[in-house]
Amino acid sequence: MTDQRPITILCLASEFKGVPFIEECARQGARVILLTAEKYGDKAWPWDSIAQHHNMPNLHTQPNITHAVSYLARGNDIDRVVALDDYDVATAATLREHLRLPGLGETQARYFRDKLGMRTQAAANGIRVPAFTPVFNYDQLRDYMASVPAPWVLKPRFEAGAVGIRKLHDSEGVWRALDELGDEQSFYLLEQFVPGDVYHVDALVWGGKPVFAVSSRYGAPPLSVTQGGGIFNTRLLPRDSDEFHATTGMAGDIFRAFRLERGVTHTEFIRAHHDGQFYFLETAARVGGAHIDRMVEAATGIELWREAARIELADIRGEAYRLPEHREAYAGLIICLAREQWPDLSAYDEPEIVWRVPREYHAGLLVASDDPERVGQLLDQYNERYARDFLMHAPNRKQARTTF
Numbered sequence: 169m170t171d172q173r174p175i176t177i178l179c180l181a182s183e184f185k186g187v188p189f190i191e192e193c194a195r196q197g198a199r200v201i202l203l204t205a206e207k208y209g210d211k212a213w214p215w216d217s218i219a220q221h222h223n224m225p226n227l228h229t230q231p232n233i234t235h236a237v238s239y240l241a242r243g244n245d246i247d248r249v250v251a252l253d254d255y256d257v258a259t260a261a262t263l264r265e266h267l268r269l270p271g272l273g274e275t276q277a278r279y280f281r282d283k284l285g286m287r288t289q290a291a292a293n294g295i296r297v298p299a300f301t302p303v304f305n306y307d308q309l310r311d312y313m314a315s316v317p318a319p320w321v322l323k324p325r326f327e328a329g330a331v332g333i334r335k336l337h338d339s340e341g342v343w344r345a346l347d348e349l350g351d352e353q354s355f356y357l358l359e360q361f362v363p364g365d366v367y368h369v370d371a372l373v374w375g376g377k378p379v380f381a382v383s384s385r386y387g388a389p390p391l392s393v394t395q396g397g398g399i400f401n402t403r404l405l406p407r408d409s410d411e412f413h414a415t416t417g418m419a420g421d422i423f424r425a426f427r428l429e430r431g432v433t434h435t436e437f438i439r440a441h442h443d444g445q446f447y448f449l450e451t452a453a454r455v456g457g458a459h460i461d462r463m464v465e466a467a468t469g470i471e472l473w474r475e476a477a478r479i480e481l482a483d484i485r486g487e488a489y490r491l492p493e494h495r496e497a498y499a500g501l502i503i504c505l506a507r508e509q510w511p512d513l514s515a516y517d518e519p520e521i522v523w524r525v526p527r528e529y530h531a532g533l534l535v536a537s538d539d540p541e542r543v544g545q546l547l548d549q550y551n552e553r554y555a556r557d558f559l560m561h562a563p564n565r566k567q568a569r570t571t572f
């Protein structure tokens with residue numbers, strides 16, 4: 169920048185996330201205004217990197233948030249609004265529209281937040297999705313259930329972390345569920361349950377194209393982990409595998425269909441058991457949860473949060489973004505809820521273990537290796553040992569809030 173005015177970035181944080189994003193902004197001389205939901209206001213935020221901090225009871229009640237941010241804008245020349253949590257993506261879009269700032273606007277943010285929005289936009293662009301229907305018109309709903317074989321999932325359009333998803337086996341069950349939902353029902357969609365393996369692509373986008381992408385496969389599908397209380401695991405896939413090419417290629421198609429110019433993304437697919445094809449599951453304009461950022465960093469050295477900041481700042485300055493030199497190794501994560509507050513993982517001592525999840529009632533390990541097969545072997549082995557050593561069979565809902 170030729171002028172001396174510092175760049176000002178407003179970060180919305182409904183959760184404690186995105187510390188490296190804030191640090192990178194500050195490192196590059198930008199001023200960060202952090203707006204947190206009260207509950208997370210006193211977390212270990214990088215205070216030295218933050219010019220101003222404000223709390224609100226929550227960051228989505230309107231018109232409060234628009235009033236508050238407009239008030240901040242009186243004394244701060246805000247260049248960008250950034251969502252640190254998935255639940256902030258829509259609010260950030262509304263604020264950008266209000267302040268007329270660049271970045272995802274409301275229509276586009278819907279493709280990344282509204283599960284019905286992402287289905288219709290993907291399908292309209294020829295991307296394979298599970299057969300779905302909105303919950304608006306009952307004739308349409310009846311036709312859908314008559315022509316698309318059950319089971320189906322009734323899914324909230326605006327949640328994450330498999331919250332509120334119900335698997336239903338007949339139309340009777342669907343009508344009953346809709347009855348219970350009452351006026352909330354139009355905030356759901358119904359789609360075919362596609363049994364298969366779930367994959368995720370974690371990518372950085374610049375100039376409308378992925379400039380960095382890794383593809384990974386979850387062990388048990390996230391729905392069975394969150395609702396059945398199983399073991400979460402995921403691993404990077406070999407870069408020369410068919411799965412890697414298919415999923416990263418499809419992710420690129422999605423970014424084009426959703427007109428995403430830049431930023432960090434987490435996109436999921438199901439590879440159906442019945443036909444081996446990949447179906448688009450969902451995408452998010454954010455860093456993947458459940459420590460996936462650490463896994464990507466262990467394998468490649470790329471810090472997604474930090475690159476997200478570099479991308480944003482490069483765009484503001486009208487400069488080109490360049491992905492740093494990085495490794496092309498592999499990593500995997502395994503996490504489960506544990507019976508004990510601080511489970512003893514000392515018997516897990518392979519040299520490939522590079523990090524342990526520092527969270528009570530969680531047993532979590534991150535492994536890394538140049539060899540994807542070694543990562544797979546370790547995870548498979550740990551999966552069995554975890555079942556014996558830690559697994560808590562009745563899922564504890566209070567502690568089980570993990571977003572993938």
Ligand SMILES: Nc1ncnc2c1ncn2[C@@H]1O[C@H](COP(=O)(O)OP(=O)(O)O)[C@@H](O)[C@H]1O
Pocket residue numbers: 298321327328329330331333359360361362363364366389390391392436438449450572
């Ligand atoms: N159509 C579907 N077929 C099979 N499993 C599904 C389907 N939709 C969702 N799931 C399961 O539910 C999980 C969460 O659904 P997803 O659409 O990714 O929402 P969330 O934002 O809650 O992660 C998926 O990872 C998968 O295990």
Ligand SMILES: [Mg+2]
Pocket residue numbers: 329330390436450572
């Ligand atoms: Mg998901």
